[in-house]
Amino acid sequence: MYRSSEKVATRTMATTSNKQAWITQLVTVLKKKYDPAVEASGGTRLVLDEMVFGILREGTTRELAEPAFHTLRTRFFDWNEIRVSQLDELEEALGCLPDATAKAKRILGLLQEIFETTFSFDLQSMDKKGIKQAGKQIARYQDVNDFVVAWVTQQALSGHALPLDLPSIRVLARLGLLDLAEAEEANREALRGSLENLVPKAKGPIFTESISLLARDTCFEEAPACENCVLRSECSHGQQQTASAPAQPRPKSR
Ligand code: SF4
Numbered sequence: 001m002y003r004s005s006e007k008v009a010t011r012t013m014a015t016t017s018n019k020q021a022w023i024t025q026l027v028t029v030l031k032k033k034y035d036p037a038v039e040a041s042g043g044t045r046l047v048l049d050e051m052v053f054g055i056l057r058e059g060t061t062r063e064l065a066e067p068a069f070h071t072l073r074t075r076f077f078d079w080n081e082i083r084v085s086q087l088d089e090l091e092e093a094l095g096c097l098p099d100a101t102a103k104a105k106r107i108l109g110l111l112q113e114i115f116e117t118t119f120s121f122d123l124q125s126m127d128k129k130g131i132k133q134a135g136k137q138i139a140r141y142q143d144v145n146d147f148v149v150a151w152v153t154q155q156a157l158s159g160h161a162l163p164l165d166l167p168s169i170r171v172l173a174r175l176g177l178l179d180l181a182e183a184e185e186a187n188r189e190a191l192r193g194s195l196e197n198l199v200p201k202a203k204g205p206i207f208t209e210s211i212s213l214l215a216r217d218t219c220f221e222e223a224p225a226c227e228n229c230v231l232r233s234e235c236s237h238g239q240q241q242t243a244s245a246p247a248q249p250r251p252k253s254r
Helices: 004-016 019-039 047-057 062-075 079-083 087-093 100-118 124-129 131-139 146-155 166-174 180-185 188-196 201-217 236-244
Strands: none
Touching: 019 201, 047 062, 047 100, 047 124, 047 131, 047 146, 062 087, 062 201, 079 100, 087 100, 124 131, 131 146, 146 188, 146 201, 166 180, 166 201, 180 188
16 A cells, blocks of 8 residues: 555655666665675576566565575475465465465466466576567466566566566655556556666666565565665655654653
């Protein structure tokens, strides 16, 4: 859910700042804070692996998605064994991942559809189709959404795409980089397209991961912890939040 007060702050920011300069600045600050965590992340998986990982990663962090993916790949013999498994087995394997039931259903649906259309789980030929064509083909699967298309494009196809899930949209709107009205109405592909024009391709992965970590650490949906945020001095929403926060009571003088 987005609040109307956030929309006002967001629009003000969007019309008064240079978004590209702001992105350069925030990537520098976030890179300093989060680079080690992002460096340790993956990005070397096959297309199908990243499709499944994208489903796991949407709406949460890599930190939570990695163990769930690892369990899937070690507890089950192969993708086909996962395909024929029961929903509750898969759900249990995803552990404490948020929305585990919905994600398990999507993974089962995706594997079934791939199996029915290709009779195998080898999607590496997509690599040779070109990034745009591969993205279109991935998007045809019913359990794939724009986040997963963008995730696979960025992580497995070496393309320029910025996967946007709800936590990322929330943070980017507060930072004045997305318009919440558009986030609610426009399709997600168009929304990320405007952002992809502003973020250099080489910075795409760290941008994606850093924004996700910012959502986890300080930019919560309810009551963001702006006072602890590394972007507070430049974030208009953060400044508005801290300015309107009630003053802390002072200790009584003796
Ligand atoms: S200052 Fe506050 S609103 Fe701005 S990005 Fe940080 S936590 Fe979010």
